[in-house]
Amino acid sequence: xxxxxxxxxxxxxxxxxxxxxxxxxxxxxxxxxxxxxxxxxxxxxxxxxxxxxxxxxxxxxxxxxxxxxxxxxxxxxxxxxxxxxxxxxxxxxxxxxxxxxxxxxxxxxxxxxxxxxxxxxxxxxxxxxxxxxxxxxxxxxxxxxxxxxxxxxxxxxxxxxxxxxxxxxxxxxxxxxxxxxxxxxxxxxxxxxxxxxxxxxxxxxxxxxxxxxxxxxxxxxxxxxxxxxxxxxxxxxxxxxxxxxxxxxxxxxxxxxxxxxxxxxxxxxxxxxxxxxxxxxxxxxxxxxxxxxxxxxxxxxxxxxxxxxxxxxxxxxxxxxxxxxxxxxxxxxxxxx
Amino acid sequence: xxxxxxxxxxxxxxxxxxxxxxxxxxxxxxxxxxxxxxxxxxxxxxxxxxxxxxxxxxxxxxxxxxxxxxxxxxxxxxxxxxxxxxxxxxxxxxxxxxxxxxxxxxxxxxxxxxxxxxxxxxxxxxxxxxxxxxxxxxxxxxxxxxxxxxxxxxxxxxxxxxxxxxxxxxxxxxxxxxxxxxxxxxxxxxxxxxxxxxxxxxxxxxxxxxxxxxxxxxxxxxxxxxxxxxxxxxxxxxxxxxxxxxxxxxxxxxxxxxxxxxxxxxxxxxxxxxxxxxxxxxxxxxxxxxxxxxxxxxxxxxxxxxxxxxxxxxxxxxxxxxxxxxxxxxxxxxxxx
DNA sequence: CCTGGCACTCGGTGTTCCCGAGTGCCAAGT
DNA sequence: ACTTGGCACTCGGGAACACCGAGTGCCAGG
Numbered sequence: 001x002x003x004x005x006x007x008x009x010x011x012x013x014x015x016x017x018x019x020x021x022x023x024x025x026x027x028x029x030x031x032x033x034x035x036x037x038x039x040x041x042x043x044x045x046x047x048x049x050x051x052x053x054x055x056x057x058x059x060x061x062x063x064x065x066x067x068x069x070x071x072x073x074x075x076x077x078x079x080x081x082x083x084x085x086x087x088x089x090x091x092x093x094x095x096x097x098x099x100x101x102x103x104x105x106x107x108x109x110x111x112x113x114x115x116x117x118x119x120x121x122x123x124x125x126x127x128x129x130x131x132x133x134x135x136x137x138x139x140x141x142x143x144x145x146x147x148x149x150x151x152x153x154x155x156x157x158x159x160x161x162x163x164x165x166x167x168x169x170x171x172x173x174x175x176x177x178x179x180x181x182x183x184x185x186x187x188x189x190x191x192x193x194x195x196x197x198x199x200x201x202x203x204x205x206x207x208x209x210x211x212x213x214x215x216x217x218x219x220x221x222x223x224x225x226x227x228x229x230x231x232x233x234x235x236x237x238x239x240x241x242x243x244x245x246x247x248x249x250x251x252x253x254x255x256x257x258x259x260x261x262x263x264x265x266x267x268x269x270x271x272x273x274x275x276x277x278x279x280x281x282x283x284x285x286x287x288x289x290x291x292x293x294x295x296x297x298x299x300x301x302x303x304x305x306x307x308x309x310x311x312x313x314x315x316x317x318x319x320x321x322x323x324x325x326x327x328x329x330x331x332x333x334x335x336x337x
Numbered sequence: 338x339x340x341x342x343x344x345x346x347x348x349x350x351x352x353x354x355x356x357x358x359x360x361x362x363x364x365x366x367x368x369x370x371x372x373x374x375x376x377x378x379x380x381x382x383x384x385x386x387x388x389x390x391x392x393x394x395x396x397x398x399x400x401x402x403x404x405x406x407x408x409x410x411x412x413x414x415x416x417x418x419x420x421x422x423x424x425x426x427x428x429x430x431x432x433x434x435x436x437x438x439x440x441x442x443x444x445x446x447x448x449x450x451x452x453x454x455x456x457x458x459x460x461x462x463x464x465x466x467x468x469x470x471x472x473x474x475x476x477x478x479x480x481x482x483x484x485x486x487x488x489x490x491x492x493x494x495x496x497x498x499x500x501x502x503x504x505x506x507x508x509x510x511x512x513x514x515x516x517x518x519x520x521x522x523x524x525x526x527x528x529x530x531x532x533x534x535x536x537x538x539x540x541x542x543x544x545x546x547x548x549x550x551x552x553x554x555x556x557x558x559x560x561x562x563x564x565x566x567x568x569x570x571x572x573x574x575x576x577x578x579x580x581x582x583x584x585x586x587x588x589x590x591x592x593x594x595x596x597x598x599x600x601x602x603x604x605x606x607x608x609x610x611x612x613x614x615x616x617x618x619x620x621x622x623x624x625x626x627x628x629x630x631x632x633x634x635x636x637x638x639x640x641x642x643x644x645x646x647x648x649x650x651x652x653x654x655x656x657x658x659x660x661x662x663x664x665x666x667x668x669x670x671x672x673x674x
Numbered sequence: 675c676c677t678g679g680c681a682c683t684c685g686g687t688g689t690t691c692c693c694g695a696g697t698g699c700c701a702a703g704t
Numbered sequence: 705a706c707t708t709g710g711c712a713c714t715c716g717g718g719a720a721c722a723c724c725g726a727g728t729g730c731c732a733g734g
Binding site (some may be wrong): 023027039044061062063 | 727
């Protein structure tokens, strides 16, 4: 019983603090939430909560502020994801309607998410490794030079210019194109190395050097470029959120692909929400911020992740709702295209 | 004579203010620069300069600060572009060495420029309209669906998925590809509309509907996507530069492609530096910032522009030197690839 | 175990005061 | 005709200070 009330107090503290951004005191709590007990009782509970590290007092005579641990408990046990309003759903639909190009999907998504949450949105491009080959194209650029274009089923296009060891004619290009496509079409990218291992041996001797070069470039593209591209939007919202302290650090983190990678982090289950709160984040500049992430993908495969970065004192239920909803919509669109 | 000294005073004011970020008074000027006259004389000159609108007094008993007009005069007549140090040149070379992919060139360039100037760098992708067609590729994706890939001589690749009115076989795809390439290869993008105007008539009747669809998509790509892609980097430097006032507006501007477009503005001569100071900028949120831009391109054609955005009180000679140098290097690389 | 009462703490705000950098002007000097 | 030193004046900003009130912890009574 007593514990239930303490949790209710914690929830109230989080909610009030999020909406007012000021330390919340016992009296204010008793007034604004009908907890059915007096301020004095609440004070006792608050003392206990502080003892356990869920809240914290900036100075002796101020109200309480949730700690990271407090937010964690709130997110895990005291709140539930808040679904979007109808207007918001419609906004998403119109924003993402009728887009086919992958670049455009990603660009619009990241802006949409930033606008919806009024925070910084981060979106990762659909992973190469988890998608499959739709087409390989070889475009002659010169005697000994071709452009290799790799198209995946997620609409992603990778291009590389390749210098060849031999000159090569149009007919041989066509032949190689046909062979490559025959071997690779529909093949999951992770299994490409296996599929092509013995390919050169099955070709005429004269084609081998060129084929080997091309294959090594393809594998390189798959492996070395495995680092995925990540974009963000909504940095202006950072300036609005008053926490100007550390703003510089946050902006720096956002421009470091490596940090973003770690932030998006390991993949959980598809459409499972991940929340990183304050000091749980993998980068010191991001103390003071929380990150809400979700995976998205076409069908049941998770292809990449997206999320929202904001001050620790964000409205978690709403933010989580928005992230989840956007992830689902994007998944639908990718599946549909 | 007298005018010369006033200009010297203005130059000294700008230099001191840029380095200290504090209003500069007559005494400090007399001390730090050997102008050979007394503070009282300088005061007279300052009064004159203020009269003419080159400097301004924040309050009655403070030093002077240059106005936009003052900076303008400084840039136009009192300063000269400062060449980079050897170390900086080497940094540029190593940073941009051995890169072929256009995306990577642009990404690295924008980061390099941000790092070099410790400000926000802005780089525009090489223009579609001013480059020429290197290859058109049609990739069948399904019965009535193809991906159209347009490769330009600057290494840029545009891709669009196209739904066709008729089903189309591989042989007809190959034929169309050949015809399109024959018509368009090497053709400047601006003259594409002329070249293809009568193309459908020269085809077999059965190919016409498909050809018309494809051509309309090509033209759309050229015209509607005429809006060029622009990227920026170094937003963290904004937070460091103390002018936190309006930071939000600046960040907003940076995320608006339209604003960036106007900022990069009309094309001047290649490798001619353009400087926009404070209120000269086309967007109200950018009062308080200055923008230094230069065109870059392969050979003698200007393909796009790049620049640096910083507080009005930036070190113009150094910034201009960095922008010019980077623009030239990028030009060389584009020409070489 | 809750509650009302009470003394205590202390951060933030408003007020006042003072200092000094910087100015404009003037009369004297070259 | 400029330049210069002197001088009175202005005013922003920092230091010192007092005050207020929200908030607390604790205790005794219900």
